[in-house]
Amino acid sequence: MITAEQKPIQEIIQYIAPYGRILLVGCNECVTVCAAGGRKEVGLLASALHLNSLKQGKTIDIKEITLERQCDPEYVEELAPYIDGADAVVSMACGCGVQSVAARYKTSPVFPAVNTRFMGASLGQGVWAERCKGCGDCVLGITGGICPVARCSKHLLNGPCGGTSNGQCEIGPETDCAWRLIWERLKELGMEDRYEDLMNAKDWRPGGAAGPGKIIREDLAQ
Amino acid sequence: MNTESRLEKILASGELAVTSECGPPRGARPEKVKEKSALLKDHVDGINVTDNQTAMVRMSSFAAAVIIKQMGLDPIMQMVARDRNRLAMQSDIIGAYAFGINTMLCLSGDHAKFGDHPMAQGVFDIDSVQMINMVRRMRDEETFQGGAKIDGAPKMFIGAAANPFADPFELRVMRLAKKIKAGVDFIQTQCIFNLDKFEEWMKGVTDRGLDEKVHILAGITPMKSVGMARYMKNKVPGMDIPDSVIKRLEGVSKEQQPEEGIKMAVESIERIKEIKGVHGFHIMAIEWEEKVPQIVEQAGLYPRPKV
Numbered sequence: 001m002i003t004a005e006q007k008p009i010q011e012i013i014q015y016i017a018p019y020g021r022i023l024l025v026g027c028n029e030c031v032t033v034c035a036a037g038g039r040k041e042v043g044l045l046a047s048a049l050h051l052n053s054l055k056q057g058k059t060i061d062i063k064e065i066t067l068e069r070q071c072d073p074e075y076v077e078e079l080a081p082y083i084d085g086a087d088a089v090v091s092m093a094c095g096c097g098v099q100s101v102a103a104r105y106k107t108s109p110v111f112p113a114v115n116t117r118f119m120g121a122s123l124g125q126g127v128w129a130e131r132c133k134g135c136g137d138c139v140l141g142i143t144g145g146i147c148p149v150a151r152c153s154k155h156l157l158n159g160p161c162g163g164t165s166n167g168q169c170e171i172g173p174e175t176d177c178a179w180r181l182i183w184e185r186l187k188e189l190g191m192e193d194r195y196e197d198l199m200n201a202k203d204w205r206p207g208g209a210a211g212p213g214k215i216i217r218e219d220l221a222q
Numbered sequence: 223m224n225t226e227s228r229l230e231k232i233l234a235s236g237e238l239a240v241t242s243e244c245g246p247p248r249g250a251r252p253e254k255v256k257e258k259s260a261l262l263k264d265h266v267d268g269i270n271v272t273d274n275q276t277a278m279v280r281m282s283s284f285a286a287a288v289i290i291k292q293m294g295l296d297p298i299m300q301m302v303a304r305d306r307n308r309l310a311m312q313s314d315i316i317g318a319y320a321f322g323i324n325t326m327l328c329l330s331g332d333h334a335k336f337g338d339h340p341m342a343q344g345v346f347d348i349d350s351v352q353m354i355n356m357v358r359r360m361r362d363e364e365t366f367q368g369g370a371k372i373d374g375a376p377k378m379f380i381g382a383a384a385n386p387f388a389d390p391f392e393l394r395v396m397r398l399a400k401k402i403k404a405g406v407d408f409i410q411t412q413c414i415f416n417l418d419k420f421e422e423w424m425k426g427v428t429d430r431g432l433d434e435k436v437h438i439l440a441g442i443t444p445m446k447s448v449g450m451a452r453y454m455k456n457k458v459p460g461m462d463i464p465d466s467v468i469k470r471l472e473g474v475s476k477e478q479q480p481e482e483g484i485k486m487a488v489e490s491i492e493r494i495k496e497i498k499g500v501h502g503f504h505i506m507a508i509e510w511e512e513k514v515p516q517i518v519e520q521a522g523l524y525p526r527p528k529v
Contacts, residue, residue, distance in 0.1 A: 154303070154330050154344060158351035158404075159397045161330040162385030162412055163459035170459035171335050183393050195393065196400055201308065201352040201367060 001030035001121075002094045003128045004037060004114040006045070013052055015111040016088055020059070022049070023086035024113075025079065025101065026066035027093035034128055036114045037092025039066040045092065045113060070097025076104045083108055119150075136206025136213070142194060144185030149202075151178035157199040224361065224407070227325040227379030228296045229268040231529040232502075233408065233437045238495070239502030240523050241298060241410065241439060242514045243270035244290070246281035255281070255289045261511045263295050265518040267526060268325055270410070270504070273300040277337025284314050288321045298381065299323050302331025307347035308356065308367050315357060319376030327381040327410065328353040332459070351404045354382055358405030380405060384438075385412040386423035387462035395426035402435045409436055410504040413443035413454075416462040417493055424497050433499030440494045443506045444513060445483035448472050484513060484520070491521040 016022055024046055032038025046062045053060040063082055067075040070093035079101065083089070088109045091098040094116040102110040118130040133150045139157070140147055149155050153171050160179035163170025167180045186192050206213070223234060232239045242262050247254035262269055269290055273283040287297035299318050301311060315326070330350045334342045348356065348367075356367045357380050364375035382401050386394050398409065414420045420440070427433055445451045448471035455463035467486070474482045487505075494500055503523065507514050518524045 153333050153335075154349070155346045156330060156349040158349050158400055159393065160388065160390070161350075161460075162383060162388045163332065164389045165459055165461075167389050171333050177389065179393075180390050183390050195396055196403065198351065198355070198400065198403055201348045201356070204347070 001033050001119070001128075002096070003034045003117045003120045003130075004031050004094050005117060006036055006041065006092075006114050007112065009045075009048055009052070012045070012090065012111070012113050013049070016049070016060075016090060019087035019109075021061040021063075021085060021087045023063050023065065023079065023082055023089045023108075024049075025070065025089060025091050025093070025097075026064075027070035027091075027097050028066055028068050029070075029093075031093055031097075031114060032066075033122070034120075035126070037094075042066055042092055045090075067093075067097075070094075071100050073100065073104065076100050079105065134207055134213075135202070135204070136208075137203060139199070142197070142199070143182045144189060144191065146178060146182045146185055148178050148182065151176070151181070157202060159195065225324050225377045225379040227268075228529060229298065229325050229408065230379040232267045232527060235527060235529060237527045238500075238523060239268075239437070239439060240266045240505065240518055240526065241268040241270060241502070242266045242505045242507065242511070243272060244286065244511065245272045245275055245509070246283065246286035248278065248280050250281065252289050255286045256293060258511045259290045259293055259295055262514055263293070265515045265524060265526065266505075267502075268296045268298045270298045270300055270327060270506075273302045273329070273331070274305055274337070275300075275332070277304065277332050277334045277339065277342075279337075279339065284318050284323075287318060287323050291322050296325065297323055298325045298327055300327045300329060301353065302329045303346050303349055303353055304331030304334065304344045307345050311348075311353065312356070312360065312366055315360065315376050315378065316372070316374070319378065320374075324377060325379040325381065326357065327383065328357060328406075329383055336459075350382060351400055354380055354401055354406045355404040362405075379407050381408045381410060382406045383412065384409045385460050386414075386420055387412060387416060388460040391419075391423075394423060395430065395432070398427060398432055398436070399430065402432060406436055408439060408501075410439045411441040412460060413441045413506060414490060414494065415443075415467050416464050417490060419462060420494070421497055424499050428499045433501075437501040438499055439502040439504040440491075440497075440500050441504045441506060442487050442490055442494075442517070443508065444487035444510065444517060445471060445479070446510055447476070447479045447483070450483075480513075484517060487517050488520045491517070491523070 026042035042064050069075045083105050090113050092113045098112045119132040120128045121131045135149045164177040169175040169177050244258040271283040271287045287299040290297040328350050361377050364372045451468050454461045
């Protein structure tokens with residue numbers, strides 16, 4: 001999933017200071033799963049913003065709505081009945097959702113309420129970790145299912161640097177050395193020999209070096 | 223012989239090579255480079271010029287290497303994958319070679335987290351193994367990494383680092399094999415304090431015959447004090463400092479610790495000389511360059527051969 005964390009409340013308050021009527025929009029996909037911008041977080045943020053207004057001796061009108069998928073025009077369309085009744089939109093979706101709303105409603109200012117972090121997986125209650133960089137040329141098939149692009153701090157493709165200690169990355173003991181994990185897994189799979197295959201310099205184009213990525217499926221595109 | 227590198231000539235002659243290093247200054251002070259290099263000039267075959275070591279901004283290794291070259295000495299230009307993409311690397315390699323710099327060291331580089339710009343984006347377009355391969359192809363196939371022909375190919379003698387002490391240990395010989403496969407000519411190891419472990423690694427190296435394919439220079443660092451030893455043990459990634467090293471330094475007075483540190487370095491060299499497959503020494507006297515001549519002399523590595 002795409003993970004996100006709520007922005008500091010003061011930043012959100014500053015964005016919306018000039019406005020009295022806010023459309024606060026959550027998303028039912030990734031940000032719900034990572035507890036950053038789903039229906040529950042929309043409610044909590046609305047309460048916090050109301051409380052702040054009261055303290056300032058002001059009133060604020062907040063319409064709460066959580067879309068099924070904020071990065072999908074079909075669902076973004078559901079905001080149409082409410083958009084004219086709002087001076088500004090605050091989106092709790094990832095950056096993709098924020099931009100989908102901004103692209104559809106050109107005269108409404110749209111502000112992000114979360115910081116989009118990374119593509120990750122859940123490690124347990126309340127813990128998410130980065131697992132994919134979207135490099136566009138997946139190497140997991142030759143690295144034992146552990147990604148050196150996302151999980152090595154230096155994106156090294158040919159083995160661990162000299163900074164590993166006690167199996168952890170040189171950046172700190174809370175980060176596993178990806179190449180230690182890859183090596184252990186290759187051993188478990190009986191594929192140790194694969195380690196000595198040289199991995200060539202990566203072509204970064206599919207992952208963004210060629211410019212903003214775009215997929216067009218001719219069989220589906222209209 | 224692939225290059226004009228003095229280091230290559232020494233190693234080809236079968237003599238033990240000696241290199242040392244010079245960390246460029248944190249400002250436009252060419253005299254600092256000259257002072258440090260002058261201390262080393264008669265006692266080493268090459269002077270490593272570090273590239274923003276520990277991710278602190280310093281005079282570029284290219285510029286400092288040019289200063290050293292213009293003194294008539296032999297710089298070994300270090301290059302880290304952290305700060306440059308493949309375009310910048312190749313243009314600097316050509317530029318350096320145009321100034322007569324013919325020996326370089328390909329490294330990943332310490333993570334930016336350790337330096338004074340922890341907010342910087344690390345480049346890591348290619349890794350150190352891929353860098354070795356790129357420089358070798360620039361030399362032997364006269365082509366850029368992208369495939370185009372080079373008019374005036376840089377003929378670099380190619381070095382890399384090896385850390386026999388980092389985890390996973392069993393992978394460390396294989397990692398060396400990979401660098402050899404990529405085309406490395408010589409290796410400078412991480413500072414060796416755990417000699418037993420180094421011997422074990424070298425046994426793995428010689429068992430596979432890798433010492434026939436690459437020149438290994440053993441990394442030596444004299445401890446200035448017990449404080450430095452403790453700091454290296456606890457704070458420097460990938461460093462293996464046995465307690466016996468700390469105990470020995472603790473056993474002498476503070477004033478005697480520098481001399482004890484040098485004695486230990488010399489003893490290490492004497493022991494490592496006996497290890498099959500070691501072709502020289504890389505002496506990293508961190509901000510203590512003035513002691514390198516003494517270590518080289520006491521270790522019986524002086525005078526340096528003329529080539």
